[in-house]
Amino acid sequence: MEKTLPHTGVPSNQCASTNKTHCASCSLNTLCLPLSLSKNDTELLDRIVKRSRPIHKGDYVFKQGEPFRSLFAIRTGSVKNFTIRSDGEEQITGFHLASELIGLSGFNDVEYPESAVALETTTVCELPIDQLDHLSDSMPNLRKQVLSSMGQEIRHDQQLLLMLSKKTADERIAFFILNLGRRFQRRGYSAKSFRLSMSRIDIANHLGMAVETVSRVFTRFQKAGYVQAEGKEIVICDPDALSRMSGESQDTPCTI
Amino acid sequence: MEKTLPHTGVPSNQCASTNKTHCASCSLNTLCLPLSLSKNDTELLDRIVKRSRPIHKGDYVFKQGEPFRSLFAIRTGSVKNFTIRSDGEEQITGFHLASELIGLSGFNDVEYPESAVALETTTVCELPIDQLDHLSDSMPNLRKQVLSSMGQEIRHDQQLLLMLSKKTADERIAFFILNLGRRFQRRGYSAKSFRLSMSRIDIANHLGMAVETVSRVFTRFQKAGYVQAEGKEIVICDPDALSRMSGESQDTPCTI
DNA sequence: CGTCTACTTGACCACTATCAACGCTGGTGG
DNA sequence: CCACCAGCGTTGATAGTGGTCAAGTAGACG
Numbered sequence: 001m002e003k004t005l006p007h008t009g010v011p012s013n014q015c016a017s018t019n020k021t022h023c024a025s026c027s028l029n030t031l032c033l034p035l036s037l038s039k040n041d042t043e044l045l046d047r048i049v050k051r052s053r054p055i056h057k058g059d060y061v062f063k064q065g066e067p068f069r070s071l072f073a074i075r076t077g078s079v080k081n082f083t084i085r086s087d088g089e090e091q092i093t094g095f096h097l098a099s100e101l102i103g104l105s106g107f108n109d110v111e112y113p114e115s116a117v118a119l120e121t122t123t124v125c126e127l128p129i130d131q132l133d134h135l136s137d138s139m140p141n142l143r144k145q146v147l148s149s150m151g152q153e154i155r156h157d158q159q160l161l162l163m164l165s166k167k168t169a170d171e172r173i174a175f176f177i178l179n180l181g182r183r184f185q186r187r188g189y190s191a192k193s194f195r196l197s198m199s200r201i202d203i204a205n206h207l208g209m210a211v212e213t214v215s216r217v218f219t220r221f222q223k224a225g226y227v228q229a230e231g232k233e234i235v236i237c238d239p240d241a242l243s244r245m246s247g248e249s250q251d252t253p254c255t256i
Numbered sequence: 257m258e259k260t261l262p263h264t265g266v267p268s269n270q271c272a273s274t275n276k277t278h279c280a281s282c283s284l285n286t287l288c289l290p291l292s293l294s295k296n297d298t299e300l301l302d303r304i305v306k307r308s309r310p311i312h313k314g315d316y317v318f319k320q321g322e323p324f325r326s327l328f329a330i331r332t333g334s335v336k337n338f339t340i341r342s343d344g345e346e347q348i349t350g351f352h353l354a355s356e357l358i359g360l361s362g363f364n365d366v367e368y369p370e371s372a373v374a375l376e377t378t379t380v381c382e383l384p385i386d387q388l389d390h391l392s393d394s395m396p397n398l399r400k401q402v403l404s405s406m407g408q409e410i411r412h413d414q415q416l417l418l419m420l421s422k423k424t425a426d427e428r429i430a431f432f433i434l435n436l437g438r439r440f441q442r443r444g445y446s447a448k449s450f451r452l453s454m455s456r457i458d459i460a461n462h463l464g465m466a467v468e469t470v471s472r473v474f475t476r477f478q479k480a481g482y483v484q485a486e487g488k489e490i491v492i493c494d495p496d497a498l499s500r501m502s503g504e505s506q507d508t509p510c511t512i
Numbered sequence: 513c514g515t516c517t518a519c520t521t522g523a524c525c526a527c528t529a530t531c532a533a534c535g536c537t538g539g540t541g542g
Numbered sequence: 543c544c545a546c547c548a549g550c551g552t553t554g555a556t557a558g559t560g561g562t563c564a565a566g567t568a569g570a571c572g
Contacts, residue, residue, distance in 0.1 A: 456552095
């Protein structure tokens with residue numbers, strides 16, 4: 001149903017050496033932590049990476065309240081991050097795709113302040129924080145890369161903040177779809193045609209609106225010819241219209 | 257009008273040695289970067305800190321689009337951070353008080369993705385990023401502290417996200433007031449009685465509501481006896497009520 | 513095939529944005 | 543010293559967006 005995983009079927013576990021995948025050969029190494037590392041450094045990083053078997057839809061990558069021990073890089077699939085609010089409600093703080101680093105918000109905390117669960121069958125690379133830290137001593141570039149990822153995460157959150165604090169339902173959905181498309185594009189997929197791995201409920205939760213509203217906006221967009229939405233399959237027909245709607249600058253044409 | 261600044265009036269500039277203030281003697285050193293540093297390390301950090309003269313209300317600490325060169329620790333006063341959206345509107349991403357580190361969102365970017373301006377007369381300590389980076393080589397604790405601050409920033413943003421995506425006007429204001437109070441408390445001031453350094457307009461912008469709504473909520477809270485608001489002076493009369501309103505857990509009593 | 517959940521659509525109403533008017537305060541210049 | 547002005551803050555009236563409730567459809571899964 002989902003695109004097939006690179007996983008071999010061999011019951012590999014934990015140790016990188018039991019698994020075919022290595023950072024050096026990973027298709028994501030230009031997007032992920034090895035980005036600015038030398039061949040040698042990449043190999044050192046590779047050694048501390050724990051690659052576990054695929055986790056299934058609904059499984060936890062890490063759970064709010066667990067001791068903060070590792071960062072995780074998503075190899076395939078996607079996850080949603082969320083916190084449980086005091087009133088018991090789940091609040092989705094973000095969706096993450098392949099090559100993205102998750103768990104960063106745990107820094108400075110003894111435990112994970114949020115949970116991450118797989119939205120589909122997903123494989124992750126685990127980076128134990130103490131080893132990563134130790135490795136950082138001798139690899140300034142790795143250090144920079146981690147800081148970099150955190151800076152990115154902060155900017156991402158602030159962009160979201162920016163959106164949630166002002167925008168209407170239409171603007172939020174337009175932005176959300178475009179943003180997802182761009183992220184797929186960076187990973188070599190089509191920016192205009194993709195599959196939403198998250199439910200409407202999750203989208204609604206994340207964007208701070210009612211499910212009904214999400215549904216209505218999708219329908220409206222479809223009627224207007226901006227997108228073609230059939231269940232989770234999305235085709236963006238008029239990216240410029242969406243870009244205009246999302247409140248992005250009118251002067252620069254849409255990047256997808 | 258504001259509390260007097262520790263600044264001496266001597267036209268000191270740039271070099272720490274021309275200024276009385278040092279990290280070791282700074283009243284904020286248990287909240288700021290020196291937090292987990294040894295006496296010796298603090299001294300080393302102290303050497304790269306540039307302490308400039310006070311900046312006045314409305315002045316920029318750094319400006320969106322400028323090359324990312326430094327982090328800044330707020331010594332006294334307060335600032336607002338904001339980005340200019342494509343439509344030309346200003347969007348306030350956060351308010352920051354003494355001891356907080358700003359500029360973190362610039363990591364991984366060549367330029368600052370947001371601006372910071374003083375809300376009142378403010379003094380900052382500038383930490384040039386290249387020197388900080390260099391110092392990090394030999395000081396793992398400093399590294400941790402920076403990561404720590406970034407983790408904190410991410411969590412802070414996510415908490416805000418959480419709020420903006422769901423809450424009503426009352427909930428937002430209640431949360432905002434309580435949160436400010438707690439931050440003042442951490443700095444040794446009263447959590448219940450303080451002065452808002454930002455205008456209603458800024459609050460509205462930040463919380464994603466109209467100024468009129470902010471004003472109405474303040475009035476409503478006052479009539480209900482939750483707070484006493486006279487212009488920018490705020491007294492929290494019933495923290496528990498605010499806590500309940502803000503959607504925090506009902507079981508745990510309010511922490512202030 | 514039945515059940516459960518996700519999703520859609522419609523009706524209604526509350527909340528809050530918007531528009532408008534006005535008081536207040538602080539700063540400026542005569 | 544006072545008149546004036548600009549920006550902030552408050553309050554009222556109105557309208558629109560989007561949440562809630564309700565019902566029904568479609569799709570997933572055992």
